[in-house]
Amino acid sequence: MLKVSNLDVYYGAIHAIKDVSLEVPDGEIVTLIGSNGAGKSTTLHTISGLIKPKNGSIVFEDTDITGMAAHKIVGMGLCQVPEGRHVFANMTVMENLELGAYLRSDKAGIAEDMDKIFQKFPRLLERKTQVAGTLSGGEQQMLAMGRALMSRPRLLLLDEPSMGLAPLLVKEIFNIIKEINESGTTVLLVEQNANMALSIADKAYVLETGRIALAGTAQELASSEAVRKAYLGG
Amino acid sequence: MNILRKSDLKRIVACAILFAAVQGLLFAEIIGPFWELNIVLICINIILAVSLNLINGYTGQFSIGHAGFLAVGAYTGAIMTVKLGFPFEVALVVGTVAAGFLGFLIGLPTLRLNGDYLAIATLGLGEIIRICILNIDYVGGASGLMGIPRFTTFAWVFWIMIFVIFFIKNFKNSSYGRCCLAIRENEIAADTMGIDTTKYKVMAFTLGAAFAGTAGVLFSHYFYIAHPASFTFMRSFDILTMVVLGGLGSMTGSITGAVLLTFISAYLAEYPEWRMIIYSATMIVLMLHRPQGLFGNKELSMKMFGLGGGKDGRTAESK
Numbered sequence: 001m002l003k004v005s006n007l008d009v010y011y012g013a014i015h016a017i018k019d020v021s022l023e024v025p026d027g028e029i030v031t032l033i034g035s036n037g038a039g040k041s042t043t044l045h046t047i048s049g050l051i052k053p054k055n056g057s058i059v060f061e062d063t064d065i066t067g068m069a070a071h072k073i074v075g076m077g078l079c080q081v082p083e084g085r086h087v088f089a090n091m092t093v094m095e096n097l098e099l100g101a102y103l104r105s106d107k108a109g110i111a112e113d114m115d116k117i118f119q120k121f122p123r124l125l126e127r128k129t130q131v132a133g134t135l136s137g138g139e140q141q142m143l144a145m146g147r148a149l150m151s152r153p154r155l156l157l158l159d160e161p162s163m164g165l166a167p168l169l170v171k172e173i174f175n176i177i178k179e180i181n182e183s184g185t186t187v188l189l190v191e192q193n194a195n196m197a198l199s200i201a202d203k204a205y206v207l208e209t210g211r212i213a214l215a216g217t218a219q220e221l222a223s224s225e226a227v228r229k230a231y232l233g234g
Numbered sequence: 235m236n237i238l239r240k241s242d243l244k245r246i247v248a249c250a251i252l253f254a255a256v257q258g259l260l261f262a263e264i265i266g267p268f269w270e271l272n273i274v275l276i277c278i279n280i281i282l283a284v285s286l287n288l289i290n291g292y293t294g295q296f297s298i299g300h301a302g303f304l305a306v307g308a309y310t311g312a313i314m315t316v317k318l319g320f321p322f323e324v325a326l327v328v329g330t331v332a333a334g335f336l337g338f339l340i341g342l343p344t345l346r347l348n349g350d351y352l353a354i355a356t357l358g359l360g361e362i363i364r365i366c367i368l369n370i371d372y373v374g375g376a377s378g379l380m381g382i383p384r385f386t387t388f389a390w391v392f393w394i395m396i397f398v399i400f401f402i403k404n405f406k407n408s409s410y411g412r413c414c415l416a417i418r419e420n421e422i423a424a425d426t427m428g429i430d431t432t433k434y435k436v437m438a439f440t441l442g443a444a445f446a447g448t449a450g451v452l453f454s455h456y457f458y459i460a461h462p463a464s465f466t467f468m469r470s471f472d473i474l475t476m477v478v479l480g481g482l483g484s485m486t487g488s489i490t491g492a493v494l495l496t497f498i499s500a501y502l503a504e505y506p507e508w509r510m511i512i513y514s515a516t517m518i519v520l521m522l523h524r525p526q527g528l529f530g531n532k533e534l535s536m537k538m539f540g541l542g543g544g545k546d547g548r549t550a551e552s553k
Contacts, residue, residue, distance in 0.1 A: 151428060
């Protein structure tokens with residue numbers, strides 16, 4: 001579904017992403033793990049068009065989207081949930097979700113998806129008319145994910161959904177990611193919480209200082225000595 | 235986008251009544267020339283504040299070069315009537331379009347910047363425009379362009395002001411306006427929702443600049459002269475102060491800010507040495523106690539007081 005080949009990204013003179021290639025097959029959860037500053041978010045931002053790569057290509061469903069503007073990529077069915085949630089803080093939960101459907105005009109479908117999202121995240125239903133900035137961190141994460149789903153993406157990019165959340169909430173969020181995937185959305189998940197990420201993913205890549213260090217099925221990586229030492233705490 | 239909505243009709247009637255009242259007082263000469271001048275100035279300042287609020291308040295792009303667009307409008311309009319002999323209506327349109335076009339040209343590259351950087355760029359832009367004008371002999375250079383006929387009347391200024399207010403209010407409530415608000419709230423999120431952020435930022439900037447141009451044409455055709463000293467960065471700052479005082483993102487706030495500050499300036503005109511001190515002290519006190527401005531980003535409405543009835547034209551503009 002998504003094929004990234006030989007990606008090079010620079011921040012000024014700094015070579016942040018070095019020759020990264022990865023592939024996200026249709027219907028799977030693929031995770032990109034690695035420590036701080038490894039280039040995970042940069043890779044994601046490049047895929048969603050927020051950063052332009054220097055070399056390499058990104059192909060989404062047979063279309064070359066390398067260097068395409070971010071808003072056009074969203075229209076093709078690839079939606080990112082940015083790190084740190086980025087909800088529209090002064091708007092209500094409903095308004096945030098409505099903005100998620102910005103590119104759609106089928107009113108009936110939008111209403112239907114809104115109901116689905118409220119079923120998935122009952123907590124958002126309770127807080128429907130509340131201003132998003134006053135939600136807790138976990139609720140904001142749910143809102144950001146719900147908002148992304150409102151655009152009916154075929155591929156969902158999640159950037160650190162577990163960041164700053166209580167362990168119980170992390171579990172809940174990951175269960176929801178699994179559900180989203182089971183209902184037919186392909187997921188590319190960037191995480192520092194390697195344990196959780198590998199437990200739900202099909203395939204995984206390990207990023208180290210801008211390079212893909214390891215790749216394989218999630219099971220292989222979870223049992224690999226190197227990964228366990230570096231990321232899984234033993 | 236509907237420029238006018240049905241619900242606006244009642245408000246327009248209210249505006250008409252206000253207009254008739256003021257026009258009557260002017261006609262009966264109960265309002266003297268000094269206050270007539272100030273009333274016109276208030277209307278011009280409202281146009282400026284409301285158009286800057288579209289850029290700074292609704293779209294969240296911090297621009298402080300508004301006097302530059304005001305100057306472009308003032309001079310282009312004056313050239314049309316004085317040098318080329320066109321009627322005032324043509325001057326209004328050309329002044330508006332010229333300022334808007336410049337806004338568009340400049341908006342494209344500068345709106346990639348954000349926050350402080352955009353502020354500095356627009357500040358520089360305002361000064362560049364002023365200095366260019368200062369050095370063009372065709373428009374009088376440092377001595378200004380003189381002999382502009384006084385075409386601006388209270389009626390012109392009032393109805394153009396009402397038009398601009400309603401235009402921007404309905405822009406804000408349209409899907410374009412909602413995109414602008416989303417960009418203000420969170421640009422990254424707006425981008426990932428599929429909103430073409432550059433397009434809407436440039437759109438807001440162009441519209442804001444165009445209306446500043448309209449204000450410029452009205453300005454130079456009221457005061458007989460277009461002079462570079464009227465368009466210094468202090469002027470941009472005055473406009474910005476009105477918007478911030480009223481509350482960034484509040485239409486009624488901008489209007490109140492413009493009315494209030496023009497009145498304060500007029501009253502303090504007798505004590506020029508105290509004027510800036512009192513003005514600045516007011517700002518400091520306000521920012522300490524209400525950093526979000528008088529109304530924050532809310533609109534003044536009847537609900538705010540729990541009952542109907544507001545002061546002069548302001549109720550007409552509230553949501």
